[in-house]
Amino acid sequence: MNYEALKLLVKSLVWNFRCIPCSWTITEKDIFLISLDWQKIILEVLCPTCSKKSLIKSEVMSVDLTKTNLSNEQIAMLKNTIENSNSLKIKNSQWNINDNLIVELNKDLKKEKVSVTDLFDND
Secondary structure, X not given: OOHHHHHHHHHHHHHHOEOOOOOOXXXXXXXXXXXXXXXXXXXXXXXXXXXXXEEEEEEOOOOOHHHOOOOHHHHHHHHHHHHHHHHHHHHHOOOOOOHHHHHHHHHHHOOOOEEHHHHOOOO
């Protein structure tokens, strides 16, 4: 799972997640990273009010657009939109990924409980 997808997932949880027993809202500090790889992520949400734990699993999947009812022009337009959007994000990114950043991220991920705030602390 790439950084942008992870960040979007966390923002979505903060905006939409409500604890079932007490209806309390959460912040990034209440979300902990349990497992992460290129296709899936498992997060633990700990309610700050009643201490109920919830597990969230999200997966990334590929979609073959050629098997949809889209025309070739529509597929080309969608592809161009995605490529342009991603290239602008990369050009405008403040992240400078290097070996030191990867080593630090690896250290953080080896902690017993990693709050997603640890990954997004520069926002």
